[in-house]
Amino acid sequence: MLSQLELGHVCVVLVRARNPSNIGAVARAMYDFGFSRLRVVNEFPVPFEAARSAVDASEVLAGATLYANLAEAVADCTLVVGTTAVGERDLQHELLPLAEAAPRIRAELQHSEASRVALLFGSEKTGLSNEELSHCNWLLTIPMCTHEDARHPSMNLGQAVAVCLYELAREQQRSTQDDQAVMNEAPSVAVAPPAASLERITELLLQVMEKTGYDHRYPHNCDPAQVRRLVRRIGMDAVDAPVWMGILRQILWKLGGQ
Amino acid sequence: MLSQLELGHVCVVLVRARNPSNIGAVARAMYDFGFSRLRVVNEFPVPFEAARSAVDASEVLAGATLYANLAEAVADCTLVVGTTAVGERDLQHELLPLAEAAPRIRAELQHSEASRVALLFGSEKTGLSNEELSHCNWLLTIPMCTHEDARHPSMNLGQAVAVCLYELAREQQRSTQDDQAVMNEAPSVAVAPPAASLERITELLLQVMEKTGYDHRYPHNCDPAQVRRLVRRIGMDAVDAPVWMGILRQILWKLGGQ
Numbered sequence: 122m123l124s125q126l127e128l129g130h131v132c133v134v135l136v137r138a139r140n141p142s143n144i145g146a147v148a149r150a151m152y153d154f155g156f157s158r159l160r161v162v163n164e165f166p167v168p169f170e171a172a173r174s175a176v177d178a179s180e181v182l183a184g185a186t187l188y189a190n191l192a193e194a195v196a197d198c199t200l201v202v203g204t205t206a207v208g209e210r211d212l213q214h215e216l217l218p219l220a221e222a223a224p225r226i227r228a229e230l231q232h233s234e235a236s237r238v239a240l241l242f243g244s245e246k247t248g249l250s251n252e253e254l255s256h257c258n259w260l261l262t263i264p265m266c267t268h269e270d271a272r273h274p275s276m277n278l279g280q281a282v283a284v285c286l287y288e289l290a291r292e293q294q295r296s297t298q299d300d301q302a303v304m305n306e307a308p309s310v311a312v313a314p315p316a317a318s319l320e321r322i323t324e325l326l327l328q329v330m331e332k333t334g335y336d337h338r339y340p341h342n343c344d345p346a347q348v349r350r351l352v353r354r355i356g357m358d359a360v361d362a363p364v365w366m367g368i369l370r371q372i373l374w375k376l377g378g379q
Numbered sequence: 380m381l382s383q384l385e386l387g388h389v390c391v392v393l394v395r396a397r398n399p400s401n402i403g404a405v406a407r408a409m410y411d412f413g414f415s416r417l418r419v420v421n422e423f424p425v426p427f428e429a430a431r432s433a434v435d436a437s438e439v440l441a442g443a444t445l446y447a448n449l450a451e452a453v454a455d456c457t458l459v460v461g462t463t464a465v466g467e468r469d470l471q472h473e474l475l476p477l478a479e480a481a482p483r484i485r486a487e488l489q490h491s492e493a494s495r496v497a498l499l500f501g502s503e504k505t506g507l508s509n510e511e512l513s514h515c516n517w518l519l520t521i522p523m524c525t526h527e528d529a530r531h532p533s534m535n536l537g538q539a540v541a542v543c544l545y546e547l548a549r550e551q552q553r554s555t556q557d558d559q560a561v562m563n564e565a566p567s568v569a570v571a572p573p574a575a576s577l578e579r580i581t582e583l584l585l586q587v588m589e590k591t592g593y594d595h596r597y598p599h600n601c602d603p604a605q606v607r608r609l610v611r612r613i614g615m616d617a618v619d620a621p622v623w624m625g626i627l628r629q630i631l632w633k634l635g636g637q
Contacts, residue, residue: 334633
């Protein structure tokens with residue numbers, strides 16, 4: 122589980138990202154999952170203004186820093202992890218699928234207060250170059266589907282960052298879930314009604330079958346034991362049982378008035 | 380572990396998505412993770428052409444189908460799961476964080492060859508409406524960071540879909556254990572009826588409520604969305620659905636004869 126402090130020790134480093142709306146999407150995903158430190162490596166000025174229009178991303182973008190080269194951008198980091206789509210090149214690095222990479226990154230962050238982790242993403246078109254990959258301790262990849270035409274799909278930059286940060290923050294979700302569990306219990310967790318309620322519903326349903334002539338039309342469906350099983354097969358919430366009884370009673374009342 | 384066949388039994392349903400580039404991003408994420416069935420619910424024609432420019436998404440977009448309403452779009456589905464950002468509204472449904480929702484969806488897919496799962500995403504601005512949520516069996520949410528200003532972040536549509544599909548396709552090795560655990564929890568469940576049957580039962584029940592005067596006596600129980608949820612809460616077997624429809628039709632026939 123990553124603390125707020127540890128989340129703050131992760132840098133997302135975009136190398137040669139070209140599209141301002143992608144940078145905006147990256148910033149938004151960072152904001153969504155609680156990350157804040159964005160670094161952009163580019164040889165030319167980045168149009169942050171265009172990216173700043175991205176919803177919810179303003180805080181992250183306001184704090185973003187621009188670097189002229191990758192070495193500077195990761196200088197203070199104790200672990201540098203590159204992201205790559207597999208199959209594109211001869212990898213000289215250890216490569217982990219994201220689900221295995223995330224716990225290793227969390228372990229590094231929790232290892233020491235001085236830990237700083239950089240997560241590198243390459244340009245939309247070419248990914249990270251071999252030179253850029255050489256700055257990394259190891260690499261991670263998001264496992265994707267290999268299609269019949271043997272093309273390796275590549276991910277949209279904003280989506281790739283969102284998936285990686287989701288996985289990194291993932292374990293932390295367990296704790297928040299506990300808080301939410303109480304909230305959810307009311308509408309969600311089904312409590313079965315007592316047998317007496319199910320039996321009452323069965324009786325009412327049998328009466329409806331008789332009064333409507335259903336039992337003449339479908340006699341094979343109307344054996345009381347069969348109807349009892351039918352009612353028990355519906356996984357009914359206890360809170361709903363009175364509603365169903367009310368509906369059946371209203372039907373009988375209406376039919377009785379004839 | 381989801382097979383190719385099972386991946387093909389998942390429909391991603393976009394409800395009132397407005398931005399073609401978002402639809403393109405969704406299609407690309409689907410392609411990346413091996414999903415293929417895209418359904419779009421919109422009252423007006425969708426500019427698929429604009430979305431088709433999205434890289435790698437052409438196959439998915441070519442097979443996308445357009446629906447005028449949500450009920451039709453999920454009619455053949457045995458499980459309908461809505462996605463929501465928490466905190467926005469009073470939820471009437473069971474709500475699971477994505478990491479817990481995914482094994483449950485996989486269990487449904489592996490349960491029967493007739494299983495079809497719809498994953499619903501609302502419009503970029505408003506998400507799914509309460510009426511739209513009422514078509515769902517339960518809901519999932521992507522846990523996000525709550526910020527100090529107490530604003531609940533919302534995710535970019537393309538990123539939300541990418542994260543959900545990543546998690547669904549995620550545990551190719553470990554998933555079998557998780558799936559079995561969930562499946563055993565509900566030992567009695569046979570095959571769920573398709574959404575179209577539940578919708579038909581909802582319609583019949585609403586007619587019964589009206590014809591019997593139940594709607595005058597208990598108007599607070601008769602909102603269509605509420606009745607739809609009531610019907611979805613009963614965990615009904617597919618084989619029983621025609622029986623319930625037959626009973627309701629017989630009631631209506633009898634009432635109509637007055």
